[in-house]
Amino acid sequence: MEQRLDVLAIGAHPDDVELMCGGTLARLSAQGYRTGILSLTQGEMGSRGSREQRKFEAQQAARILDVAWHGMLDIPDSNVAVNEENKLKVIAEIRRHRPDLVFAPPQRSRHPDHVNCSQLVREAVFFAGLRRLETDAPHFRPQRLAYYMEMVDFVPNFIVDISSTFEKKMASIQAYTSQFYQPGKEDREEPTFISSPEFYQSIISKAEYWGQKVGVRYGEPFEVAEPIGVDDPVNLLCHKRQTKEERQALD
Numbered sequence: 306m307e308q309r310l311d312v313l314a315i316g317a318h319p320d321d322v323e324l325m326c327g328g329t330l331a332r333l334s335a336q337g338y339r340t341g342i343l344s345l346t347q348g349e350m351g352s353r354g355s356r357e358q359r360k361f362e363a364q365q366a367a368r369i370l371d372v373a374w375h376g377m378l379d380i381p382d383s384n385v386a387v388n389e390e391n392k393l394k395v396i397a398e399i400r401r402h403r404p405d406l407v408f409a410p411p412q413r414s415r416h417p418d419h420v421n422c423s424q425l426v427r428e429a430v431f432f433a434g435l436r437r438l439e440t441d442a443p444h445f446r447p448q449r450l451a452y453y454m455e456m457v458d459f460v461p462n463f464i465v466d467i468s469s470t471f472e473k474k475m476a477s478i479q480a481y482t483s484q485f486y487q488p489g490k491e492d493r494e495e496p497t498f499i500s501s502p503e504f505y506q507s508i509i510s511k512a513e514y515w516g517q518k519v520g521v522r523y524g525e526p527f528e529v530a531e532p533i534g535v536d537d538p539v540n541l542l543c544h545k546r547q548t549k550e551e552r553q554a555l556d
């Protein structure tokens with residue numbers, strides 16, 4: 306049986322995951338977790354870049370983020386429907402890789418494919434656990450689903466410090482040469498919303514903004530639907546604790 310993943314990040318299109326949680330994936334890989342990226346579509350309706358080119362770019366990006374596995378389904382781009390057929394495709398991937406943690410697009414998004422992807426993943430994570438729903442793999446339910454942030458802000462439940470992997474995140478985004486602004490390079494193609502220098506700058510600004518909220522250089526925010534159970538709130542909430550000597554020095 307294929308080696309399981311600890312974390313599977315799912316997006317509607319190639320490059321969604323890199324943009325929204327690439328720093329987190331690279332950091333988790335560095336911490337020894339087996340990470341994966343699944344794109345529901347092959348991005349063939351994007352204004353720029355062919356299907357083959359986007360596949361190549363996704364491979365490059367996956368390598369940069371040190372993910373253990375990446376794949377693309379064949380759900381049609383700009384028609385990510387929440388239906389039985391697509392749900393079974395996502396369930397099959399979840400059962401095949403058995404991740405503890407799944408990342409998905411948020412429930413509110415600018416792009417309708419992302420909204421539907423969010424719903425599909427939410428349903429698939431749950432129904433993958435039903436024994437009586439038979440596929441060719443045994444039933445399995447991930448422990449947790451977390452939503453990454455896109456254009457619509459929410460109050461995050463946690464922010465991952467990605468300062469140590471921010472350069473990798475940006476390199477993985479730059480690997481999508483057909484899609485994004487490439488600093489220092491001339492762009493001869495038709496401009497799109499995401500190919501502008503302003504969009505590129507906004508990726509950096511957002512990482513700085515969310516990092517600043519938790520006292521680090523760069524961050525990526527997430528939301529979870531259910532409350533988080535904690536064994537040690539002191540350790541969780543005060544990870545920059547003062548030593549005994551530091552406390553005494555303040556007295």
Ligand SMILES: [Zn+2]
Nearest residue numbers: 317318321416
């Ligand atoms: Zn997308």
